Amino acid sequence: MAPKGQSEQADSGTEAGKPPLGVGMVGYAFMGAAHSQGWRTVGRVFDLPRRPVLAAVCGRDREAVTVAADRLGWAAAETDWRDLIARDDVDLVDICTPGDSHAEIAVAALEAGKHVLCEKPLANTVEEAEAMVAAAERARARGQVAMxxxxxRRVPATALARRMIAEGRLGTLRHVRVSYLQDWLVDPEFPLTWRLRKDTAGSGALGDLGAHIIDLAQFLAGEPLVGVSAVTETFIRERPLLDGASAGLSGTGGGSGRGQVTVDDAALFTGRLASGALASFEATRFAAGRKNALRIELNGELGSLAFDLERLNELSFHDHTEPGVSAGFRRILVTEPDHPYLDAWWPPGHGLGYEHTFVHQARDLVHAVAEGTAPEPSFADGLQVQRVLSAVEESAAKNSVYTSVPAA
Structure with missing residues (x-):
């Protein structure tokens, strides 16, 4: 269960006397900006045992990474991640690159004695993830941590949901249903970015969105998925090429010709949890009108919980032990100081946003580093998700031929 925040906010005087934790970040696009926000803010909100210092950010384009360093608050810029790892002022390496580089950078950083934070999904393959877990286990024996x-997991509402489920408020779990819907690929002329190529992204909506909902379902349920049955589809199989090698999430096609999309656009799968509870999952980037629509519901013998990312400060809870005449779903506004993380923020009723999850992530990791505890989710947790992703792909390949339904 995610820890709560600290009631005492740090001021500049107390921060100055704390040992620094030098952070070096590889990558500075969407996730790099989000992680930077977390590292810049965390020491100004939470009373931390160490003081995060934004030592250096790394990117291949010298001019672009220098601009990013200034904009995002980093003291220096590097163009080779090996140079960033070698810096004496970097204690922790934060990896915000496409999945094809996660394993190489993470293993090298751990072997160099650094702590590591790696974006999801952990890797592009199970084999890469296994190598990362092995490196993290060796590093753990030396006192390093990897997350x-x-x-x-660090939305206060989902952390509260995990607490309630762990306390038995739902009783025996029966169902988990979760979906993650986006629409940024509906336009067939959207360009062929790195997220649409298997060699860089590993998979499409499955790894990008599915990894989140697999982890969230397992985290809230408190148990792993042990079997899946899946179908996937690629709706647009060719897209315009982009000029340059560093395609991001946005922009229009500026290159000539078209290239093959080599990942899925959507994935649907059912699953079974270790307890026998049933689960269903949908991940797509083709749901017109849905921008970042993640929703999860869990049903148990004693009640149900539901969370919608577009209502980020709320939980819906039904207590099935109440008399039917007055029972029903009720709204829990997750802004109270005794809710996870929230005693460090604003008065009750003043909601948080997406960016705060990265502040909470930084908070938990700094505590793990300072206290020598194993952070969650661990690389082993990331490997478990990777194994589910692989099983989904394997099942989808086997289910590529549908059984015909007889005509009426």
């Missing part, structure tokens, strides 16, 4: 960045 994978599933930030939706």
């Amino acid at each position: 994978v960045g599933f930030n939706y």
